[in-house]
Amino acid sequence: LAKTTQPISMDSYEGQEVNITCSHNNIATNDYITWYQQFPSQGPRFIIQGYKTKVTNEVASLFIPADRKSSTLSLPRVSLSDTAVYYCLVGRGSTLGRLYFGRGTQLTVWP
Amino acid sequence: DARVTQTPRHKVTEMGQEVTMRCQPILGHNTVFWYRQTMMQGLELLAYFRNRAPLDDSGMPKDRFSAEMPDATLATLKIQPSEPRDSAVYFCASGLSGDEQYFGPGTRLTVT
Numbered sequence A: 001l002a003k004t005t006q007p008i009s010m011d012s013y014e015g016q017e018v019n020i021t022c023s024h025n026n027i028a029t030n031d032y033i034t035w036y037q038q039f040p041s042q043g044p045r046f047i048i049q050g051y052k053t054k055v056t057n058e059v060a061s062l063f064i065p066a067d068r069k070s071s072t073l074s075l076p077r078v079s080l081s082d083t084a085v086y087y088c089l090v091g092r093g094s095t096l097g098r099l100y101f102g103r104g105t106q107l108t109v110w111p
Numbered sequence B: 001d002a003r004v005t006q007t008p009r010h011k012v013t014e015m016g017q018e019v020t021m022r023c024q025p026i027l028g029h030n031t032v033f034w035y036r037q038t039m040m041q042g043l044e045l046l047a048y049f050r051n052r053a054p055l056d057d058s059g060m061p062k063d064r065f066s067a068e069m070p071d072a073t074l075a076t077l078k079i080q081p082s083e084p085r086d087s088a089v090y091f092c093a094s095g096l097s098g099d100e101q102y103f104g105p106g107t108r109l110t111v112t
Helices: none
Strands: A009-013 A017-022 A032-038 A045-050 A053-056 A062-066 A069-074 A084-091 A107-108 B005-007 B010-013 B019-024 B031-038 B042-048 B053-056 B067-071 B074-079 B088-095 B107-111
Touching: A017 A032, A017 A107, A032 A062, A045 A053, A062 B010, A062 B019, A062 B074, A069 A084, A069 B088, B005 B088, B019 B088, B019 B107, B042 B067, B042 B074, B042 B088, B053 B074
Parallel strands: A009 A107, B010 B107
Antiparallel strands: A017 A069, A032 A045, A032 A084, A053 A062, A062 A069, A084 A107, B005 B019, B019 B074, B031 B042, B031 B088, B042 B053, B067 B074, B088 B107
C-alpha cells in the first residue's frame, strides 16, 4: 500500500498560483496519482488524476516527473473558495485496491 | 445532478446502543465505500463493495462493525454496541470501474 507525504498546511493569497507537492516513493508501476479536495462539513471531491507527465483540466494541473516518486498539484490564480484540504492518493483505482487518504494539506487562501 | 445520499446526517446516541447508517449510491455505480473521518486519524477506509460483494473490510473493527449491501441501491453500516471512540463523521462514496469516487455528505455520529 503506497503511502504519501504532503505538507500539513499552506497559505496563499488570492490570485496567486499554488503548488502542492506530494511524495510517494513506493509508488508501484500500475499506480495512478489522484487528488481530492475537501471543504468543511463536506465529503472529498475528485479534482484530477494522472499517471505520468502532465495532466490539465478546468480546475487544476498535475505534474508528474519521470520517476513518478512525487507529483505536484497546481492551482492557478486561487480564490478564497479554494480554501480546503487537498489529498494526494496513490493506488490502482477505486475498484482494484485500497486508497490511502492520509491527512491531506490544509490550504488557506487569504484576501 | 446525481448524488450519493446518506441518512441520518446527524446521530447522537448513548454508549452501548446500536447505530445504523444508510447510504444510497449513485444509480449505476458498482462500487461503494465506507470511510470514517476524525481529527486524530484523518480519513480512513473501513470497507468497500463491488457489485454488492464485499472486497475489503480490513479497516473495520469486526467485533462491533458490520457493512452490508442488501441491494444495489442501499448500503448499510452498523455499529453494535457503539462506544464513545466511534464518534466521527462517516462517509459513503460510490463509483464505477474507474477511479473517481463520489462522496456523500456524511453522517456525524456522537456517542456519549
